[in-house]
Amino acid sequence: MTADDVIDRFFAAIEQGDRDAIVDLYAPDIQVWHSFTGQTVGKEDALQIVFAAMVPDMTVTYEEQERVTVGDLTARRHLFHAVFSNGVRLTIPTAIFIRIRDDKIMGFHEYMDSKLIDEVTNVVMAAER
Numbered sequence: 001m002t003a004d005d006v007i008d009r010f011f012a013a014i015e016q017g018d019r020d021a022i023v024d025l026y027a028p029d030i031q032v033w034h035s036f037t038g039q040t041v042g043k044e045d046a047l048q049i050v051f052a053a054m055v056p057d058m059t060v061t062y063e064e065q066e067r068v069t070v071g072d073l074t075a076r077r078h079l080f081h082a083v084f085s086n087g088v089r090l091t092i093p094t095a096i097f098i099r100i101r102d103d104k105i106m107g108f109h110e111y112m113d114s115k116l117i118d119e120v121t122n123v124v125m126a127a128e129r
Contacts, residue, residue, distance in 0.1 A: 003069055003100040007076065010098075010105060011062045017054050023047060027104035036114040057085040072106075074098045080112070092116040 006025060013021035032046035033039070041049070053060060063079040080092040098108040 001103045003072060003074055003098075004067070006100050006103055006105065007067075007074055007098055011078075014050065014054065015061055019051060019054070022050060025105050027101070027106050030105055031107040033107075033109045035111045036117045053082075059083045072100050074100065090116060090119055 009021065010025050012018075013025065026043050026046065028043060030043050030046060032041050032049070034049065037049075059082070061081045061083075063081060065077040065079065067074060067076045069075075075095070075097050077093070077095050080094050082090045082092075092112050095111045096108055097110075099106040
């Protein structure tokens with residue numbers, strides 16, 4: 001499997017809500033950094049963050065804008081689209097740098113606008129009330 005195949009599987013798994021596929025794609029010693037937390041976390045915490053984007057009342061899709069792969073590192077720009085059951089739609093421009101080895105995601109750095117992340121969080125919390 002190529003690095004591009006692994007990345008395609010990862011984003012498809014998020015869109016489809018396939019938690020098992022995500023767990024399988026993450027290397028045991030993965031290191032993940034997000035701009036909205038400013039923290040580097042390991043596998044368990046990284047899984048909690050990605051699973052938080054897979055809520056029942058929200059449909060997630062990714063619209064790839066650009067991808068460049070050099071060796072085991074891929075830079076990708078995409079639009080993260082969230083559509084909520086109440087009709088609210090949000091789009092978050094994102095840049096992510098993903099490192100792949102042995103068909104596993106070894107790590108990534110993800111840059112998203114924290115104000116837009118806060119909007120998603122507010123809509124999810126309002127739906128849960």
